[in-house]
Amino acid sequence: MGVLDQVTIRASDRVASERFYETVLATLGVETGRGFSVAAASEARPATKRLHIGFAAPSRAHVDEFWRAGMAAGYRDDGAPGPRPQYVEDYYGSFLLDPDGNSAEAVHHGSVRTNGVVDHLWIRVADLAASRRFYETIAPYASLRMVRDTPERTGFASDGGVFSLLPGEPTEHVQLVFSAGDSTSVDAFHAAALAAGYDSAGAPGSVLDPSGFTVELVSPAGAPG
Numbered sequence: 001m002g003v004l005d006q007v008t009i010r011a012s013d014r015v016a017s018e019r020f021y022e023t024v025l026a027t028l029g030v031e032t033g034r035g036f037s038v039a040a041a042s043e044a045r046p047a048t049k050r051l052h053i054g055f056a057a058p059s060r061a062h063v064d065e066f067w068r069a070g071m072a073a074g075y076r077d078d079g080a081p082g083p084r085p086q087y088v089e090d091y092y093g094s095f096l097l098d099p100d101g102n103s104a105e106a107v108h109h110g111s112v113r114t115n116g117v118v119d120h121l122w123i124r125v126a127d128l129a130a131s132r133r134f135y136e137t138i139a140p141y142a143s144l145r146m147v148r149d150t151p152e153r154t155g156f157a158s159d160g161g162v163f164s165l166l167p168g169e170p171t172e173h174v175q176l177v178f179s180a181g182d183s184t185s186v187d188a189f190h191a192a193a194l195a196a197g198y199d200s201a202g203a204p205g206s207v208l209d210p211s212g213f214t215v216e217l218v219s220p221a222g223a224p225g
Contacts (some may be wrong), residue, residue, distance in 0.1 A: 007036050007118045009048040009102065010114075010173060014040040016099045024096060027065040028057055028106060035117030041173075049172040052103040052122035056113045059172035060092045067092040067094035067104035078103050113161055120161060123213075124168040128154060130205050131165045137196045142178035142217055175214045180205075182219050189217040 001067065011017035019039045025032060031107050032038060036055075041047035050101060056062045064081045071077060077115040079095030079107045087093075093107040094115035103122075113119040133153045135144065147162065158178065180186050186205040193207040212216045 004203060004214075006177070007121070008039055009037075009051065009053075009100075010039050010041040010045055010221055011046040011098075012041050012100055019097050020070075020073075020096075023075075024057065024066050024104065024106070028055055028062055030055065030117050032042045036038045046173050047100050048102060048123055048174060049100060050102065050169060051171045052105065052109045053118060054093070054105040054120040054122075056119040057106040057108040057149045060108050063092055063094050063106045063108050065098060070096040076086065079087060079105075097137060104127055116161060118161060119157070121170045123162040123163060123174060123211075124166050125211045126167075126170050127210060128165055134193075134198060134209045135165070136197075137198075138189055138193060138215065138217070141180065141185055141192065143180075144178070155174050168212055173213075174211075175216070176220060180219050181216045185217075186217050186219050 009017075018032060021032050022038070025036070030036070049126075055066075056067065060081075064183065067081050076097040077095070078097045079093070081094035082092065084093050088109045088111070091107065091109045093104055093105050095105045098104050100184045107119055116192060128151075132149070135154075135156055136146070140159065144156045144158050146154065147157045150166070153166050154166050155162055163176070180189065190200070190204045190207065199208045200206065201214045205218060206214060209215050
């Protein structure tokens with residue numbers, strides 16, 4: 001299981017958010033719960049805010065329909081369908097806001113992910129340099145590789161997709177789960193993070209990044225269902 005093989009967000013109104021995602025993801029042939037799910041927020045686990053989720057679309061026509069279906073259902077526009085060559089030359093995307101204000105995108109281009117539902121995540125952080133150092137520290141244990149490093153964005157990739165860190169008003173209440181080959185790697189990850197000065201989030205394999213996000217490394221036997 002890679003970081004984007006199962007993405008779960010927490011919603012202040014689970015029914016409303018599920019209705020949104022069911023409406024727009026149906027246009028991509030995706031059912032919620034398979035690769036992406038919505039859970040209810042609670043006092044202990046508040047709603048996810050200011051997260052950007054890019055869903056893989058099979059074609060440009062699917063990108064168009066994603067946006068059209070969302071707009072027809074009364075949801076908020078965050079960017080009409082069209083080319084975005086500033087990302088990739090043949091990049092084509094459309095954007096909507098979910099009920100909690102998270103940005104949901106349908107994206108198609110020549111190298112869009114084909115082995116999963118979520119193509120990419122964009123996570124905004126208060127201190128990009130500090131976050132970069134954290135993810136560089138855990139990269140060897142989580143099978144991550146840095147694929148982009150600029151003042152505007154740092155990107156990491158795994159077999160489960162790509163996530164990017166960007167400066168700005170921070171995303172709230174995100175949990176990232178990475179896979180490890182065995183429990184020995186999980187223990188090494190936890191020890192390395194603590195040795196570098198990061199805080200444990202509880203059980204071995206769970207730590208807090210500089211933004212307060214919970215980051216977990218799990219072995220196949222301990223992977224969440």
